[in-house]
Amino acid sequence: MLGVGYCFRFADEKKCAHNEEERALLGTFTSIELRKALELGYKVTHFYRAYHFEEFDSQLFKGYVRMFLKIKVEASGWPPEVNSEEEKKAFVEMYKSRPKRDGRVISQDVPKNYEPVQQKGIIDNNLNVLPFGYFE
Helix, strand or coil: CCCCCHHHHCCCCCCCCCCHHHHCCCCCCCHHHHHHHHHCCCCCCCCCCCCCCCCCCCCCCHHHHHHHHHHHHHHCCCCCCCCCHHHHHHHHHHHHHCHHHCCCCCCCCCCCCCCHHHEECCECCCCCECCCEECC
C-alpha cells in the first residue's frame, strides 16, 4: 500500500487535516500486501471481492513475463558497455544461456525502439495471450 499526497510526504512535520474517507486507499492488493498493511495498523473499511485459488501455479504467467522481458531488453538497446560486434554477440549468448530465459534469443539488429513495449497483450478466459493492439 502506498500513501500519496502532501500530508503523507510531510507526516512528521504536521498532523494531516483530511478525514478517514479522504485518506482511504482504493486498490487491488494481494493477501501478502493486505496482511502487511494490517500489521502496520491500516484498517480495512470496505472489502469488495476476493479470489481464492486452491492450488498455486508458479508456471502460469512465466512464458508471458519472459516474452515481455525479451521485448523490453530489445527495446532498451545495447547496454552502454556493449559496443563492438563481438561484445554484441557475447551479450546475446549470455542472455540466451541464462537459466530463466528458456533459450529465448534477442536480436542483434534491433535499434532502441520503445514501440513494442507500448503495445498491450490481452488475456482471455483460457489464459491464452491474444494478438497485440495499440492503446488509442
